[in-house]
Amino acid sequence: MSSIQNITILVPLYNEERGIIRLIERLDKLIDQSAEKISVLFIDDGSKDNTAVLLEKNIEGKENYSALFLSRNFGHAQALTAGLQETDHTNADAVFIIDGDLQDPPELLPSFLQKLKEGYDVVYGIRKNRKEGFLKRICYKIYYRLQHRFASINMPLDAGDFSLITKRIVKIMNSLPEESRYIRGLRSWVGYKQAGIEYERDERIHGTSKYNLLALFKLAFNGIFNFSELPIRFIVTTGIVSIGFSLVYLGITVYKKLIYGTVPEGFTALIFAIVLFSGVQLLSLGIIGQYVVRIFFQVKQRPLFIVKSRIINGKPADG
Numbered sequence: 001m002s003s004i005q006n007i008t009i010l011v012p013l014y015n016e017e018r019g020i021i022r023l024i025e026r027l028d029k030l031i032d033q034s035a036e037k038i039s040v041l042f043i044d045d046g047s048k049d050n051t052a053v054l055l056e057k058n059i060e061g062k063e064n065y066s067a068l069f070l071s072r073n074f075g076h077a078q079a080l081t082a083g084l085q086e087t088d089h090t091n092a093d094a095v096f097i098i099d100g101d102l103q104d105p106p107e108l109l110p111s112f113l114q115k116l117k118e119g120y121d122v123v124y125g126i127r128k129n130r131k132e133g134f135l136k137r138i139c140y141k142i143y144y145r146l147q148h149r150f151a152s153i154n155m156p157l158d159a160g161d162f163s164l165i166t167k168r169i170v171k172i173m174n175s176l177p178e179e180s181r182y183i184r185g186l187r188s189w190v191g192y193k194q195a196g197i198e199y200e201r202d203e204r205i206h207g208t209s210k211y212n213l214l215a216l217f218k219l220a221f222n223g224i225f226n227f228s229e230l231p232i233r234f235i236v237t238t239g240i241v242s243i244g245f246s247l248v249y250l251g252i253t254v255y256k257k258l259i260y261g262t263v264p265e266g267f268t269a270l271i272f273a274i275v276l277f278s279g280v281q282l283l284s285l286g287i288i289g290q291y292v293v294r295i296f297f298q299v300k301q302r303p304l305f306i307v308k309s310r311i312i313n314g315k316p317a318d319g
Contacts, residue, residue, distance in 0.1 A: 004116055006037045007109070007164075008092040012079035013055070013100040014045040020054045023102055024065075030106050031064055036113070039092070039313075041066045042100075043083045046073035062314040071306040077181035080161065081174075082305045088174050096164045097183075103201050104162040111197055112164035121169050121192035124184070125162035127201045146230070153189050156196055160184060168192075179298045182226050225294065231287045238280055249273075 009027065013020070031038045042059070044052045044067060052069055059065035068082055080097065087095050094116060098104045104125060115123040145157065161183050165173075172190050173183075188194070224230055310317040 004036060004093045004113060004166075006039070006091050006093050007034075007096055007113070008087045008090060008094075009038060009040045009096045009098060009106065009109075010043070010080065010083040010087065011040065011098055011100050012043045012045055012076055012083065013047060013051050014073060014076070014079070015047045015049045015051060016100045017047070017049040017051045017054055019101060020051055021058060023100060024058050026102065026106055030109060034109070038109075039064050039066065039090075041068070041083050041086060043067070043079040044069045045076070045079040046070050048073075056311065059311060059314055065311070065314055067311040068307050069309045071308040074305045075181075076161075077183050078305045080183050081181055082307065084170055085174050088170055092167060092170075094164055094166050095170055097161050099162065104160075105199070108197070108199055109164070115195050115197065116164055116166065119193060120195045121166045122187060122190075122194040123164045124156060124159045124187070124194065124196050126156065126196040126198045127158045127160065128198045129200055146224075153185075155185065155188050156194075159196060163187065177298075178226070179300075179302075179304065180226055180294050181304065185226055225290055231290065235284045235287055238284070242277060242280055246273075 009030075011023070011027075016023070027040055031040075040059075042055055042065070044055060055067055059067060066086075068086060070079065070082065074082075084095065094113075096106075096109055096112065098106050108125070112123045112125075141158075163184075165187065169187070169190055169192060173186050176186055176189075178186070
């Protein structure tokens, strides 16, 4: 893929008022230094602070900058989807996805671009060292390895949404109808020639991570339920193990009855069995419920996002 002339940098934003000016300064510098024509598309995901106001003020009149303002907070994956669908109608040969907190350095674009020119359609960043706390780093490490082990497709280890993808990959991803979006999973599912580049993920300079514990669990569930059979396998395995324990206990009871003429007495074993199997059943129903919820939201066919207003090439446009 040697004919990369136009690149769009896709940047989702949510409550990034403290870092937006620094972000634009670094993008300005990247645009000035690049031999390719670079445009930037921001997606404000219903920020509750002054992100939208500062964004409008600082990109007004700049032809290289555009922005989408969503009507509310739809979520990171939906914001990225809005941006990808917008770039599908432009002359961009490739799309560079970064986070608005500058933990994914935009200055790595030339390295990603070199890989793309070598014939790859997807180049993704592999995080060598995380700057999060110890517990969060351990959770990330376990999750990515579980996902890699049990996913039905090849999911690269320690790779997030930070990536450079060609226009044909964008078109394919935009055609996928999932309501429950897991961008890095969809990117892997598409296939084609993909490569990873290791990088040091920078520490967040301003603000705090928008992924709290609940949001991280939701992201993990999307990856596991959408791209692996692990939950169903877990139910089947747990059921088989439970039946095995039951048969062993039945065998012991029959043996004691026939040999010693006695059977286990008391409520301890009975209560243990009831609690164990009730827990297994409730957990199994919860896992099945996750699939039902996904089907429920999918069949409603609601739009993934609503665009409230736009700025195109530095000028306000109709929403």
